[in-house]
Amino acid sequence: MDDYETLRYAERDGIAWVTLNRPDVLNAIDTVMQRELTAVWRTLRASDTIGCVVLTGTGERAFTTGRDRSETLAATEALAADEPGRRSGFDSTVFHPDADDHRFGPKSSNLWIPVVTAVNGMACGSASFLLGESDIIIAADHATFFDPHVTYGLTAAYESVQLAHRMPFGEISRMALLGSHERLSAQRAHTIGLVSEVVPADELTERAGWIAATIASQPRLSVQATVRSLWMARELTRAQALDMGWSMIALGNRPEQREEGLRTFAAGRRIPWRLR
Missing domain, CATH: 3.90.226.10 (2-enoyl-CoA Hydratase; Chain A, domain 1)
Incomplete structure (x- = not known):
C-alpha cells in the first residue's frame, strides 16, 4: 500500500x-x-x-x-x-x-x-x-x-x-x-x-x-462468512438471519477445506488451546 x-x-x-x-x-x-x-x-x-x-x-x-x-x-x-x-x-x-x-x-x-x-x-x-x-x-x-x-x-x-x-x-x-x-x-x-x-x-x-x-491461520472464506453471519445476527431479525444462514454456509464452506477439516478431526489431531 x-x-x-x-x-x-x-x-x-x-x-x-x-x-x-x-x-x-x-x-x-x-x-x-x-x-x-x-x-x-x-x-x-x-x-x-x-x-x-x-x-x-x-x-x-x-x-x-x-x-x-x-x-x-x-x-x-x-x-x-x-x-x-x-x-x-x-x-x-x-x-x-x-x-x-x-x-x-x-x-x-x-x-x-x-x-x-x-x-x-x-x-x-x-x-x-x-x-x-x-x-x-x-x-x-x-x-x-x-x-x-x-x-x-x-x-x-x-x-x-x-x-x-x-x-x-x-x-x-x-x-x-x-x-x-x-x-x-x-x-x-x-x-x-x-x-x-x-x-x-x-x-x-x-x-x-x-x-x-x-x-x-484458518480458512479465509469460512472466517469471513462467519463474520458476516455475526453481523447479520446483529442487524437483522433472528428469523431473517437464520433464513440467510444457508447462504453463508454455501459461500463459506469450500468442499476441499471441509474435507480436510474432517480428516484432521478423524485423525485425532487436536489444536493446542489457551484458557481465557
Whole structure:
C-alpha cells in the first residue's frame, strides 16, 4: 500500500497492522485520517493474503480521542465568515446534511476480514466509530472509555448508536449523559462486555497479534462468512438471519477445506488451546 500521512501500515504473516499515528494530538481523527482509514479498508477488500487486521494507536496515552475538534472549529469559523447563519455540516437547511464523516469504520466499507482492535489508552468520542465496527476488542489495563459530547454542547448521536449494540442500555446511557465527568475503566468495560480481555500494557501487542494470527491461520472464506453471519445476527431479525444462514454456509464452506477439516478431526489431531 501507499505511504499514509496519519497512519502506520504493515503486513506480516497474513496480518495487516493499522496504527493511528497522530500522537502529538492523541491520535485525534482529522479529515486526512478519516480518508486514509476508508482507503485502507477498501484496499484490504481486494487482498488475497490478509486474514485478519489489528487496529491500534501510537503511544500509550490514547487509542484515539475522537474527532480533531481544532479542525472542526476552524471549518465552522470559516463558514461563519463566508456565510453568516449557515451551520457547518449542512447545506441549505438542517434537513440537508453535506457530510458522511461518521462512516470510516471497516464495516462501513463492507470489509469482512476480521478486525481486532487493541485499545492502548483513552478511547473517547468518535473512537466509537472504530470500536463499534470492530469484531474483537481488547484493552490495556490503563485504557479508559468515555464520550465528552454533551459536556461541550454536542449531541452524542452516532457515537451512542455505534456502541449501543456492544453495551447494556443503562451503561451506554450513563456514558453518553455523563460526558467528560466519568470514564469507564478497562476492567469495567470488560465486565459489561465492551471488551473481551484486559491485559497489561506491555502485553497488548503480543495478545492482539496472537488473536489475529490464530484467526489468519484458518480458512479465509469460512472466517469471513462467519463474520458476516455475526453481523447479520446483529442487524437483522433472528428469523431473517437464520433464513440467510444457508447462504453463508454455501459461500463459506469450500468442499476441499471441509474435507480436510474432517480428516484432521478423524485423525485425532487436536489444536493446542489457551484458557481465557
